[in-house]
Amino acid sequence: MxxxxxxxxxxxxxxxxxxxxxxxxxxxxxxxxxxxxxxxxxxxxxxxxxxxxxxxxxxxxxxxxxxxxxxxxxxxxxxxxxxxxxxxxxxxxVEMERADLTALPWRDRVTAVAAENRAMLARHPWVAYLPTTRPPLGPGLVAKYDHELRAFDGLGLDDVTMDAALTFVLGFVTSVARIAGDTESAATDSAMSDQQWWEHAAPLLEQVFDARRYPLAARVGAAAGRAHDAAYDAEHAYRFGLARLLDGLAQHIEGHRVSDVDR
Missing domain, CATH: 1.10.10.60 (Homeodomain-like)
Structure with a gap:
């Protein structure tokens, strides 16, 4: 894709x-x-x-x-x-669904923006692979940008920081969408699921991989593989990453609020 x-x-x-x-x-x-x-x-x-x-x-x-x-x-x-x-x-x-963010706490607003973009990228996977450092400045982009900035409005952030925070969120969502797309493409191209691929590779890996030399890789990789039935689980990565992203933004936002009080 x-x-x-x-x-x-x-x-x-x-x-x-x-x-x-x-x-x-x-x-x-x-x-x-x-x-x-x-x-x-x-x-x-x-x-x-x-x-x-x-x-x-x-x-x-x-x-x-x-x-x-x-x-x-x-x-x-x-x-x-x-x-x-x-x-x-x-x-x-233009066709993206946009939730009413007005009465939501900021974490819920950011979560909604992330979910809207994730849904759009699931419907149109090719979008995740298009570089948009020069975005198409049409009515759809302008409406999208204005809507998504509302997730950070009223939090004491300056305009440049609001833009950077939104870029941070969208970059995370796009990254997860790309890896999910690559995983799906790999399964389609190879005509086998991740689990089937690992089952085919396991006998040779057991011969060449020294778990004593790489104990962390062996232990953590095995645990993740058992948890996901694969090397990567897009849903888990999204949930885990979004939670950490929100925590990081919270520190920055609360820091700005404290600074504003001290002035």
């Missing part, structure tokens, strides 16, 4: 923003023949392909085939794959 050389904001910035915000092209394209499809249909087809086969399977030709268009006709809606990827991301962001 996973790895890709694609990234967000790799296309023409002006044309991408025009498409994201549905602004008519600045070059003033003519009316032309009646169109058989729409930008929304092209984006929906592209998301369906990426969800089913991974973003590596996404091409303009594949989208055209999905819609019953010629590849050249598809370019009348979106100028290229780079701009299409940004439209896909922003559409996914």
């Amino acid at each position: 996973g790895h890709s050389k694609e990234r967000s904001s790799a296309g023409d910035p002006v044309r991408t923003l025009e498409l994201l915000w549905r602004v008519p092209p600045s070059h003033g394209a003519g009316r032309g023949p009646k169109q058989r499809s729409s930008v929304e249909a092209v984006v929906a087809a592209a998301i369906a392909i990426a969800d089913a086969e991974g973003i590596g399977a996404l091409t303009m030709r594949a989208v055209a085939t999905e819609l019953g268009l010629t590849p050249m006709a598809t370019y009348t809606y979106v100028p290229g794959k780079a701009e299409l990827v940004d439209l896909m991301l922003d559409t996914v962001y």
Whole structure:
């Protein structure tokens, strides 16, 4: 499902923003023949392909085939794959469920934001592998960002720290989603579960692995393997990591509150 050389904001910035915000092209394209499809249909087809086969399977030709268009006709809606990827991301962001955070304690707000992103990445695993250091600045991203910052609003954090705290949370969720996706891909590609893989590998490992030389690895690895029936359990990693993340944020937030009182 996973790895890709694609990234967000790799296309023409002006044309991408025009498409994201549905602004008519600045070059003033003519009316032309009646169109058989729409930008929304092209984006929906592209998301369906990426969800089913991974973003590596996404091409303009594949989208055209999905819609019953010629590849050249598809370019009348979106100028290229780079701009299409940004439209896909922003559409996914628009469609995310957003809980009402208003009356929740801050820990519950952060937990809700993490859960919303985890659910989105489960529906669209390819998103976890797209570098977004230059995010698509469309309506979906802006709404998502504004909503998620509310998890840290009113806690005494300055604006830069609020942004950093949100980045910290989203980075954790994305990291767990990537490893979960890699685990699922490994099972699919090898046609065997983690447990089956370990059963096949165990006889040779017993010959080459010296538990006396690496006692911690032997003891802890065996305990984790028994607990998870695998080397990695995404659900356990998420629960454990989120709890530690919240504890770490609590120290920082409470420290800011104490500083504010002392002023």
